[in-house]
Amino acid sequence: MPPMLQITPTLAIPDQELEERFVRASGPGGQNVNKVSTAVELRFDVARSPSLPEAVRERLLARRDRRITDDGVLVLSAQRFRTQDRNREDARERLAAVITAALAAPKKRVATKPTKGSKERRLGAKRERSTVKRHRSASGWERE
Known part of the structure; x- marks a missing residue:
């Protein structure tokens, strides 16, 4: 079984659909920040992912989120921690949180009279x- 990012017991995203790039982090950090590429840029193609249910895909793409490109690619960058592994886990957790938020369908508003x-x-x-x-x-x- 290939490694996957488990969102829910029924929904998982294979690692092949996730693209990770390691870049230098910005901000304070002394010499370390200039030498080591610890920041992670995680890309997930929402529009073309076969793993996502259609309803979740539509809700994700309908969001007015600046992290989603015009092509439907969700780009998350993580640089909170000093190590690549911690930043990688942070980015994956945040991706899972974004997808989990799109799983629940919004409730229909019931019109009421004043x-x-x-x-x-x-x-x-x-x-x-x-x-x-x-x-x-x-x-x-x-x-x-």
Whole structure:
């Protein structure tokens, strides 16, 4: 059995679908940051992945997420830790979290009507505001 990223007991992504690139991390770190490529750039082709169910794929691609390219590739970069292995695990965990979030279908919104009390409160507030503004005008002084 090939190595896989297990999302749920029924959903797993084979490592062949994940593309990892190791790059130098930015930020503080002294000499180490200039010498060692510890940051990980994980790429996962959401649009062409045979492992993802169609509904999950559509939800992922519909998200307004800047990490998803125009081609439907999800790009995650991890550089929190000082070692390649920890950053690699971090990127894979974050990918699993993104996919898990897309697994659950959003609930349909049930339209409700405003209550009688809320309508009265809204109209009362409008009337109050109206009188405040009417009293501010120059002609408002003469009326009283």
